[in-house]
Amino acid sequence: xxxxxxxxxxxxxxxxxxxxxxxxxxxxxxxxxxxxxxxxxxxxxxxxxxxxxxxxxxxxxxxxxxxxxxxxxxxxxxxxxxxxxxxxxxxxxxxxxxxxxxxxxxxxxxxxxxxxxxxxxxxxxxxxxxxxxxxxxxxxxxxxxxxxxxxxxxxxxxxxxxxxxxxxxxxxxxxxxxxxxxxxxxxxxxxxxxxxxxxxxxxxxxxxxxxxxxxxxxxxxxxxxxxxxxxxxxxxxxxxxxxxxxxxxxxxxxxxxxxxxxxxxxxxxxxxxxxxxxxxxxx
Amino acid sequence: xxxxxxxxxxxxxxxxxxxxxxxxxxxxxxxxxxxxxxxxxxxxxxxxxxxxxxxxxxxxxxxxxxxxxxxxxxxxxxxxxxxxxxxxxxxxxxxxxxxxxxxxxxxxxxxxxxxxxxxxxxxxxxxxxxxxxxxxxxxxxxxxxxxxxxxxxxxxxxxxxxxxxxxxxxxxxxxxxxxxxxxxxxxxxxxxxxxxxxxxxxxxxxxxxxxxxxxxxxxxxxxxxxxxxxxxxxxxxxxxxxxxxxxxxxxxxxxxxxxxxxxxxxxxxxxxxxxxxxxxxxxxxxxxxxxxxxxxxxxxxxxxxxxxxxxxxxxxxxxxxxxxxxxxxxxxxxxxxxxxxxxxxxxxxxxxx
Ligand SMILES: Nc1ncnc2c1ncn2[C@@H]1O[C@H](COP(=O)(O)OP(=O)(O)O)[C@@H](O)[C@H]1O
Ligand SMILES: [Mg+2]
Numbered sequence: 001x002x003x004x005x006x007x008x009x010x011x012x013x014x015x016x017x018x019x020x021x022x023x024x025x026x027x028x029x030x031x032x033x034x035x036x037x038x039x040x041x042x043x044x045x046x047x048x049x050x051x052x053x054x055x056x057x058x059x060x061x062x063x064x065x066x067x068x069x070x071x072x073x074x075x076x077x078x079x080x081x082x083x084x085x086x087x088x089x090x091x092x093x094x095x096x097x098x099x100x101x102x103x104x105x106x107x108x109x110x111x112x113x114x115x116x117x118x119x120x121x122x123x124x125x126x127x128x129x130x131x132x133x134x135x136x137x138x139x140x141x142x143x144x145x146x147x148x149x150x151x152x153x154x155x156x157x158x159x160x161x162x163x164x165x166x167x168x169x170x171x172x173x174x175x176x177x178x179x180x181x182x183x184x185x186x187x188x189x190x191x192x193x194x195x196x197x198x199x200x201x202x203x204x205x206x207x208x209x210x211x212x213x214x215x216x217x218x219x220x221x222x223x224x225x226x227x228x229x230x231x232x233x234x235x236x237x238x239x240x241x242x243x244x245x246x247x248x249x250x251x252x253x254x255x256x257x258x259x260x261x262x263x264x265x266x267x268x269x270x271x272x273x274x275x276x277x278x279x280x281x282x283x
Numbered sequence: 284x285x286x287x288x289x290x291x292x293x294x295x296x297x298x299x300x301x302x303x304x305x306x307x308x309x310x311x312x313x314x315x316x317x318x319x320x321x322x323x324x325x326x327x328x329x330x331x332x333x334x335x336x337x338x339x340x341x342x343x344x345x346x347x348x349x350x351x352x353x354x355x356x357x358x359x360x361x362x363x364x365x366x367x368x369x370x371x372x373x374x375x376x377x378x379x380x381x382x383x384x385x386x387x388x389x390x391x392x393x394x395x396x397x398x399x400x401x402x403x404x405x406x407x408x409x410x411x412x413x414x415x416x417x418x419x420x421x422x423x424x425x426x427x428x429x430x431x432x433x434x435x436x437x438x439x440x441x442x443x444x445x446x447x448x449x450x451x452x453x454x455x456x457x458x459x460x461x462x463x464x465x466x467x468x469x470x471x472x473x474x475x476x477x478x479x480x481x482x483x484x485x486x487x488x489x490x491x492x493x494x495x496x497x498x499x500x501x502x503x504x505x506x507x508x509x510x511x512x513x514x515x516x517x518x519x520x521x522x523x524x525x526x527x528x529x530x531x532x533x534x535x536x537x538x539x540x541x542x543x544x545x546x547x548x549x550x551x552x553x554x555x556x557x558x559x560x561x562x563x564x565x566x567x568x569x570x571x572x573x574x575x576x577x578x579x580x581x582x583x584x585x586x587x588x589x590x591x592x593x594x595x596x597x598x599x600x601x602x603x604x605x606x607x608x609x610x611x612x613x614x615x616x617x618x619x620x621x622x623x624x625x626x627x628x629x630x631x632x633x634x635x636x
Contacts (some may be wrong), residue, residue, distance in 0.1 A: 172503065179368035182335050188356040188385030201372040280413045281372040 032252035046251035048229070049245075050259070053252075059234040065150070066225075066235070067218040070157045074214060075207075077158070082173050083195070096170065103163040111227025114156035115141075118228065143232040153233060156224045161217060166209045172206025177283070188198035202283065208275045215271070216264045236260050285330065285346045285359070285393045285436035286311045292341035294327055294493075296457055303493040304341070309486075314470045320516065323346035325473040326365075328490075329439050332471065334358055345437060356385070361435035365442045367426040369414040373562075375408040375425050382433035400428040401502030403462050407558045420451045427459070431466060438463070438470045444479060447610040451626045477517050480530060480633050481505070489513045506556075508620055520584070520595035523555040524626060527590065536569040536614050544630040554620030554629065558582075558597040560612040562604075568611020571596070576606045585610075 038045040050056055085095055102110065117123045120137045128134040141150040176199060184198045200207070222237035231242070240256035241250045287309040289562055294302040296475060301324045309315045314424065316592050317325045330336035330628040334355035344353050350358045361382065362419055372536045377384075388396070401407045430438055443459075443560040444452045460483055462469055474480050475496050480487050480535045481501040488498045489512075497509035508514035514522035529547050533540045538554075543551055562568070591610075596612065621630045 177368070178364070180370060182355075183362070183364060183368040183370075184381070184490060185335070185358070186333060186355045186362045187382035187429070189381075190356075193385070194470045198370065201295045204372075280415050282415065 020025050031254045031257050034251055036255075036257045038093050038251065041254075045253040049249075050239075050252050050255045053239075054240055055234040057240055058237045059236050062150075063219060063221065063235045066154060066157065066221060067215060069154045070161070071211070071218055073158055074155075074162045075211065077162050078169045081162075081166050085170060086173050096167075099166060099222070100163045102160050103167075105160070106225060107223040109157060109158060110160040111224040114152065114224070116259050118152050119195070122182075141228055141232070146233075149229050149233055153225055153228050155219060156228060157218070160224060161214065164217075165214050168206050168210040169203065170214070172203035172210075174204075175203045175283075180283075190231040201281075204275060205277045205282070208271055208277055211275065212268050212271050215267045219260055219264050221266065236263075286313075286342075287343075287437060287469060287471070288344040289328070289332065290342040290344065291533070292328065292331060292343065293337070293339045294331060296326070301493050302331075302338075302361070305490075305493070305495050307488055307495055309469060309471060309623075310471055312467045314483060314485045315443060316470065316484040317470045317486045317490055318474055318477060318487050318516075321475055323490045324493040325475075325490055326441055329441055329471060329473050332437075333360060333439055343577040348547050358437070359435060360437040360439055361430035361433055363426045363430050363438070363440040365444045365445060367414075367422045367443075367446075369422050369425045369429070369585060371414050373413075375406060375412055375414065375417070378414065378425055379406075379428045379432050386433065396432045396434075397428075400432040403431065404428040404458075419447055420455060421481070423447060423455060423584070427462070431468075432460070433465075435468060438466075438468045439473075440470065441473045442475065443472075444589055445476070448617055449616050452479075452578045459483065480515070481623065485556075489516065491516075506618065507629070508554065509629055511552070511554070511622050514622075518556065520557045522620070523546075523553075523557060523589075523594040523596070524622070525555060525589050525592050525594065526550055527553055537563065537611060538567050539613070541614070541616055541619070546623075548619065550624050552622040552624050553614075554622050555594070555596075555614065555620055557584075557595050559615045559618035560596050560598075562598060562602055563611045563613035563616060564602075565609075565611040568613050571610050571612050573604055573606060573608045573610060575609070576604050 004025055035046050037043055081099060085092055085099075088095060107111070115122070118140045120139050125134065125137045125138070129137070139145060140152055142149070180198055180202065181194055184194045189197065220237055221235055222241065223239060224231055225235050226241075232237070236259065240253045240260070243256065246254035287307075288473065289305060289309075290305040290314060292305045293300070303327060305361060307315075316509040317328060319325055328334060334350065334353060338351070342349055344350065345358055345360070348569045349352060353499055355443055371382065373381070380393045383393045383396055398407070398412070401410060404427055406421060406424045406428060406596055409417060409421060409425075414425060417425065422482070423446075426443070429439075438442060444455055444471075447455060456479055467511050472480070472483060484501055489496045489504060491510075491512045497504055499507075502595055505517055508517065508522065511524060515524070527534050527536075529543050529549055529551050532543055532547075534543050534551065534553070535541070569589060571587050573585050573590050575586045577586070579602060581600060583600050583604065584604055585596050585598065586593075588594060598604065604619045622628065625628065
C-alpha cells in the first residue's frame, strides 16, 4: 500500500467511532458534567449530597458484599459445570442449552420468579409447611431478616448470572487440546493436579474475561434486588434509580452513575493486573 | 524386564472395528515401529498401551504384569505426542521436570535429570524460555527430553516427527536413534513413514485395517513381505506385482523358466522389487515397455509395463535406456516374492530365506 492511501483505515473506522462517540461518549460526558456541576458551574455539591445520605454507605456495603459473595461462587460453580459437561459425550448441547436458560430471562423476571418462591405465601414456605418443618409462614424478605434477605438475593443472582460465566469457561475449556491433559496424566498428575496445574492456567484468558464481565455486572445489580427486597436492601444502582425517579434529583443520580463506573473500571484494572495474560505463555 | 506383550487386543468405536485382534510382543530394550497408513489403528493401539483408551477386549502386559486396569501413571511409561503437547505456560525447564515433580523428586534430582535430558537433546540454552518462542524442532526435543527425564521403562511415540519439515525430520531421526540407543528404553514408535520405520527400528509391525499384517526386521519386511499390502506399502518405488500364468509348475519370464511354489494354481503374482532386476538381451529377458525413463543421478528409474501391467524398476545410472524403449530384464529368482492372487498372501515356503 502506498503512503498517500494511509488515511483509508481511518476512514473505514470512522463510522464506528462516530457511532460510539455519539451514543456513548456524549452521554458519558453529559452525565459527568451533571454529577460535578451545580446550576451550570463546576461543583462537588452532588457528590457531597450523595455521600451524606444515610443509604450511601449501606448501598456501597451491600453492593460489595453481594459481589464478593456472588462472583466467586459463580466462578466455582461455572468451573464445576464446565468441567462436568466437557466429560459428557452425547447430549452435551442439550445440557448446555438447559443450563443457559436463565440467561434468556430478564433480570426483573428472574427477581419475580424468586419472589414467587420466597414471599410469605410462596412455594418455599408452602414446601416447608407441607413437610411440617414450619408451623406457620415465615418471612424471608423483610427488613427484620437481613441475613435471609441477603441470602435470597445472592441465591437469585447466582441462579441468574452463572450461565454467562459458564458459557465463557466452556469456550475456554474447548480451546485446551486434549493432549495437554493426557500428557499430564501420563507423567503422573492426578485429576486435582491436572485441574490446578494444567487446565486452570491454560484457560486464564477465559477466566479473566468471565471475571471482568461478571464483576462489572455484579456492581450493577438492581432488578433482582428491587423485586426481592425493595428498599430494604439498598444497592448503588437502586439509589441512582431512587434519586432519579423518586427524588427527581438528576445530579445525585448522575453522581451515583459515575461512582459505579469508577468502581467497575477499577475492578477491571485489578483483574487485568492480577490475572495477567502473557501471550508468550498461551498455546 | 520391561518387555511388552499385546495379547489379542480388540477395539470397537460403536460398530466400527478399529482394532481386530492385535497381538504383538516387544522385547526388553527393543525399538519397534507400528507402521501403516493413516487410519489403520496405530494411535488407538498406542493409546490402549498407554492407558488413555480402554480396549474392548484383550490384555496388555508390561514386564510380565497385566496393566489393563491400571491408570497411565502406574504403567511406568512416558509418551511423546504427535503435536508435542509441551505445556505452553511452563518454561522448558519446568516442562522437562514435570514428570519428576509429579513423582515428588527432590530439587537436586530434578536438576540433574533435567540437565542430563536437556544435554542429550541439545536444549540447554532454552531451559528458561517458554515453548511458544521455540521452533517445531526445538519443541519436539523438549517433548522427548520430558519423556526421557523420568527414565521410563517404556517409551511411546506417536508420529513424533510428522510435523517437521523434511530436512529437520532426517536430522531428528538420526539424533533420536543415537539418543534412544544409549538410553536402552523399550520403545514403541508409531509412524506412517516407511523410511522412518526402516531407519529407526529393530523390528517393524506393519498394520493395515486394524490388523498387524507382518512383524519383522526392516530387511525382512522389505525383502520378504508377507502380503501384497506390505510389499506395496514398503519401499520406494513400491514392490511391483505382475500376474502371470503357471504352466506345469513353472512360470516363464522371457525364455528362462522359473519354478513356481507348488501351492500355486493357474496363476500367480510375482512380487518384484524394482532393483532386483538386470538388463538382459531380448528374447532371453522378460520384455518391458518403458514409458518414461528418469535419470535420478544415483540410479535410473524406469516406469512402464510388463505383460500390460504397470511396473517401476531401478537400474544403475550407467545404463542408457530412453523413454519408449523396449528392454529385456533378467529377474533374480532369490528375490522374487510369490503371492497368491486370491488371498494376497505370499507363499512362505517358496520364498528363498
Ligand atoms: N474416539 C474415536 N471415535 C470413533 N472413531 C475413532 C476414534 N478414534 C479413532 N477412531 C477411528 O479409528 C480408526 C483408527 O484411528 P487411529 O488409531 O487414530 O489411526 P492412525 O493413528 O493409524 O491414523 C480411524 O478410522 C478413526 O477414525
Ligand atoms: Mg495416528
